[in-house]
Amino acid sequence: MSKVPGWRVLCMAVVFLPAAYGVLASTPVIWKQAGQGDFIKGETRGVSITGKGRLTLSPVLDLVFESDEPLIWSLAADSRGNLYVGTGNDGKLYRIDPSGRSEVFFDADELEIRSVVIDRNDRVYAATFPDGRIYRIDPDGTHAVFFDPTQDGGMNGPDDDPGSGPDGGTGNGPSGGTNYIWSLALDAGGGLYAGTGGQGRIYRIDENGGAHLLAELEEAHVMALAVDGSGRLIAGTEPGGRVYRIAGISSDGAISVLHDSPYGEVNTLLVGEDGAIFAGALSGPRRGARGGRAGTAGASMPPPPTGAPDDPGGGPMLNAVQVTAAAETADRPSAGGFATGGSVVLRIDPDGRVEEWWRSGTDVGLSLAIRGENELLIGTGSSGRLYSVRERGVGTLLNELQESQITALAPDASDGVVVATSNRGNLYRLRSTPVREGEYESDVRDTRGMARWGRIRWESKQPPGTAVRLFARSGNTDSPDQTWSEWTGPYTDPAGEALACPPARYLQWKAVLGTQNEETPTVSSVSASYLTRNNPPRVHAVTVYEPGVYLRDATTGQVAQSAQTDLPPGIAAQVGGRGNGRGQSASSGSPAYRKGMRAVAVRAIDPDGDGLSYEIYFRGEAEETWKLLESERRTPSYSWDSETFPDGEYVLRVVASDAPSNPQDQALEAEHLSDPFLVDNTGPQVTRIDVTDSLLSFMVRDGASPLFRVEYAIDGGDWRVVHPEDGVTDSETEAFEIALDGLETGEHTLAIRARDTSNNTGTGKRVVTIP
Structure with a gap:
């Protein structure tokens, strides 16, 4: 080990x-x-x-409300300490009073109540899904449709076909507006904002229910909304993962991108007391924007014809951050699923600086809230974890709930924080004192x-x-x-x-x-x-290098490196050049060339992580007894001078032992044999040199290795390559002919040099006289 x-x-x-x-x-x-x-x-x-x-x-988490609902999508508190909880999949809005008594306060026709906000007069605005409507519910329970996108053309903008949806109203997808209402926000003047899906539109609805198109963004879905201290609207979008700022409540208000993130969706927004914006983003890959307009004015929409309260609204109460699921496609997000994978929370300062405040590779941020002066709370899925972040990059896992998701967070009247969960839909109050x-x-x-x-x-x-x-x-x-x-x-x-x-x-x-x-x-x-228990090592491979190749750190003594630059291809490939390591650094462990040297490398591991030592044995292929070549070697390679070996075929046996890490009587071994390799230190022979009618002929023979190159020189001149009669120098025996035409009369010395693939050299000589 x-x-x-x-x-x-x-x-x-x-x-x-x-x-x-x-x-x-x-x-x-x-x-x-x-x-x-x-x-x-x-x-x-x-x-x-x-x-x-x-x-x-x-810290203590007190159970406040235990429902039979699978999902809680939204959460808000009024001035009297009542909590309002929007649920799915039956579209019920619950009210829980300060004593803990709960009741179904409103039951919508739609499946889910995705977003809830409360104004200063404790009137509740609830956005439903998938047939998006906004209901206003008075404190006494009186309710009415406050904004219906299907009324008189619904959400169709100026460039939409009014007949694309049922009854000339809205259809799903980019061609016919939308009926997804993802997010709500209230401004100080009582104006209600609705972020929608399909066309990336944001609507402002006045206190009488009259609506107009505030902006149409270059995104498919407006997943989150918030209002900053200057009354400017902040929007988070999908699929481009952008944070927009809209300055002003009129349709000509300036629209700017505060941050174009690399993430697929900005699903939560929160504005701190110092003006900083916290934006939660899902860290999956972003998709292309819808390509719509940055902002257009839409036709004003009349208030609902019946049952809408007409008394003036007050300013906003402190509301919960609203939470949505990740969209499945650009045109139709998931109705109830939750994103998986990691997420980040970005902090955008008033001066525009953007910092990554928190990141998780596994937990998905679903909700945000501020507790105290500078503690950011992050509710996540799919492990039901609540994080606390007081400084950049330092997040505390505060609580881990048995429910899968923390889908909403909201401050309450007692200076605590209420935590809403999904799968299963329950409500908790977070205290500051620790559990026992x-x-x-x-x-x-x-x-x-x-x-x-x-x-x-x-x-x-x-x-x-x-x-x-x-x-x-x-x-x-x-x-x-x-x-x-x-x-x-x-x-x-x-x-x-x-x-x-x-x-x-x-x-x-x-x-x-x-x-x-x-x-x-x-x-x-x-x-x-x-x-x-000690496990034996494992030897996976024993590799013998080409003739002449050695490893610089695998020899016991100083080896002079050859300067030859035209090595046989197999040798040149292993030394990384054409002979002397040209083009590579002479680093420890790198191969180099010197005639007669051989090298072996061992690939072995120990499952316990023990240190290994090696013994290396050799024997001729026809021999029976192993002879020790090297013992107690601590590196998995070795080089030696093979010129002390007679020519012939050999095999190496490497024994790896974990003795360096174990008592001698408890050490374990493993061994591996190399493939047979040839030791050939004898050069080719040049024979039967003859001259007939200005034609020089000769034979070259090698006892072990194929020939690699044959050259000749006349009178000490340059070496010239000559090819054998069969055209290719690749056999152990080859016949050659050289025409001596053009030589001046008189005596000439012809030298012949032959090399084999083991880089051994043999020479021959003949003196001829040209009449």
């Missing part, structure tokens, strides 16, 4: 082992978990994981073999009246089941206690934190040691 600093002495409880257990590795493995990245892999129940990577007790007891379960450790357990230790702070207890269990399945051991413990000494779990492959621990006051203990790290 790989040595880990610290904990070098294993407790006696794991030294005396049953003989049947087998040979153990000599070095214990330390499984240490510290930091949020490690702890977030586990499960929390009443335990928070801070941005600094500490386990603490979570919480529990954290780690993820499961796979030791990849039967293990004996050592000690468990941890780092913690325990103020008076608080306590930390640890427990552990083991088993042989990757997920705990009835075959696992019972929890052992409690372990109460942070300095370390011997684990009482039975030997097994998998281990899990849990921490139980408790308090008798409002203080909370903290745990910053937990470590457990274990020994596994």
Whole structure:
């Protein structure tokens, strides 16, 4: 096993082992978990994981409302402390009074109430889905349709075909307006804004229900709306993931893009007291914008003909951030599904600076709220996690609920925060005091073999009246089941206690934190040691390099490198050039060329991470006894001078041992044979040199390797390549002829040089006289 600093002495409880257990590795493995990245892999129940990577007790979550509804889409509070909850899939709006008594306050004909806002007169505005209407419900329960997109042409803009939908009204998709109302917002003057889908339109509806088209964005869906402190409307869109600002309530108000994000959807918006805008975005790939107009004026729409209240509205109350699901397509988003994958929250300062405030690769941000002065709360799915962010990039996992999604958050009259969930639809109130007891379960450790357990230790702070207890269990399945051991413990000494779990492959621990006051203990790290049965190494390959190739760090002495630049192709390919490493740096471990050298490389691993040593043996192919070439080598390669070997076929045997990491009597080995390779240090022979009628003929023979190149030179001149009679120099024996036409009369010296594929050279000479 790989040595880990610290904990070098294993407790006696794991030294005396049953003989049947087998040979153990000599070095214990330390499984240490510290930091949020490690702890977030586990499960929390009443335990928070801070941005600094500490386990603490979570704040109290009181159950306020337990419904029979699967989904809560929207949430808002009025001035009297009543909570209003928009649900699906039966389109019911619930009211929960301060005492906790609940009632169905309004039952819509549509399936879902996607967005709810409340004005200063405690009148509720509820947007329904999928047949989008906005209802206004008075405090006494009187209700009426406040905005109906199908009335008198519905949401058709100036360029739409009024006959594209039923009765000349709206149709689904870009050609006929829309009937999706995704988001609502109220301004200080009582004006209501509706963000819609299909054409990316935003409508403003006055207190009498009269509506006009405020803007048509270059996006398909307006998923979120908010109003800043200057009365400007902020919009988040899909599929381009943009944040728009619309300055003014008239149709000629300036429209600008505050941020064009790389994400597919901006699904939540929140404006802080300092004017900063928080925008939650789904981090999937963005899709192209719809390509519509940046902003156009639409025909004013009359108020609903019957039942609409006509008394003037007041200013907005503090409302919940509204939440929507990710769109499935640009034209028709999902009616009830939730996005999966990661998300981010961006902070857009009043000066336009954009910072990534929070990110998760797995949790999807669904809702936002501010608690206190600077604490941003983020409700997520699909693990029902509530995060707290006080500074950029440092998020605390505050609570993990049993429900799958936290779909809405809203401040209430008691300075708390109300948390709404889906799957199942419940309501909680978040307190500032910690729970009395919480529990954290780690993820499961796979030791990849039967293990004996050592000690468990941890780092913690325990103020008076608080306590930390640890427990552990083991088993042989990757997920705990009835075959696992019972929890052992409690372990109460942070300095370390011997684990009482039975030997097994998998281990899990849990921490139980408790308090008798409002203080909370903290745990910053937990470590457990274990020994596994020693496993033998594995040798996957033994590769012998081409003749003359050696590895610079695999030799025992200084090797002078050849300067030859026209090596045979197989050799040149391995040294990365044409002979002397030209074009490559002479780094350690890189191949180089020197005649007579050979090299071998071993590819081996140890499943326990042990260090390995190697013994290398050789023998001739027809021999039976292995001869030692190198022993106790710590690197997986070796080079040697093969000129001490007689020519012939050889095989290498490499034995890998984990002895460097284990006692000698417990070390294990594995071996592997190389393919047969040729040692050929003898050059070709040039024979039967003859001259007849100005024609020079000769033969070249090699005893082991094919010929590579044959050249001749006349009177010490340049070498000239000559091809054999069969046209290709590739056999161990070749015949050659050279015409001597053009030579001056007199004596001439002809030199012949032949090389084989092992880069051995042989020469011949003939003196001829030209009459």
